[in-house]
Amino acid sequence: MSRTIEWRHDGSRLVVPVIVYPPLTGTRLDGVPGNALIDTGSTTTGVTGKIAQKLGLRSTGKRLISTVGGEKHIDRYIFRIGLDGHAADDDAPTFPYVFEEVVGFELLDSFSFDVLLGMDILRQCELLIAQGNRCRLRFGM
Template sequence: MSEISWRIVDRRPLLPVLILSPDVNDLRTVDAVALVDTGATASAVTRDLAERLALPVIGKRLVASAHGDQHVDRYIFRIGIRLPREGEMPAFPFVFEAVEGFRIRSGFAFDALLGMDVLSQCDLTISGGQTGILRFG
């Protein structure tokens, strides 16, 4: 099982991730910062990230948020996590299976949302509100 730990800043569990196309033959990645959100049933990306990977819109989805209910674009994408390097060898990221996610607004301290569609495959620990540990694989 792999593990990554990170610092939680200002009580926001923000985790560096990679966003990838759902096509396993497409190795392009986009670096992103994801909010770890156990209250979200699905993961999400901003329109900018979706456009950078040329993700097609596959329809709309009704999403309930603090700003009210709204219909937003849906995308299929993969989420990857860089593994810590061991010695001189480069580490390949761990990449989860493709998920059907949705679009979130830009302008926050994050550009992706890591929801329960991915988190349910992991063990998540938050220690003292300052450190997050995610075990997966």
């Protein structure tokens, strides 16, 4: 059963609420809520250092990545992303849909969002941007 998030964007960027979860190791099931910038130009999802610290994520090493500011060595983390949407045929509340673990990178804490949602997650979704600043993200198909 697919789920959907529908919203209006501000005309300059697409931001959705997410929950960042630790990898599936042990019994910890709590996550950290945040706002995610949808970035179809990024191949990988990233989280801020604050989110990584709150979840107790450990770096899996550094990787050279290309950013708007040039190439940088950035810490990488394993985590999961959860989206909270309603079922297409039902408006009843549901548990968040949690994607499989990703190996993402650390964002600077100075960004105005907590997560950069890259194509590793977005390729599992259907994204619609329509007139009137309307957006729809469908996932869990």
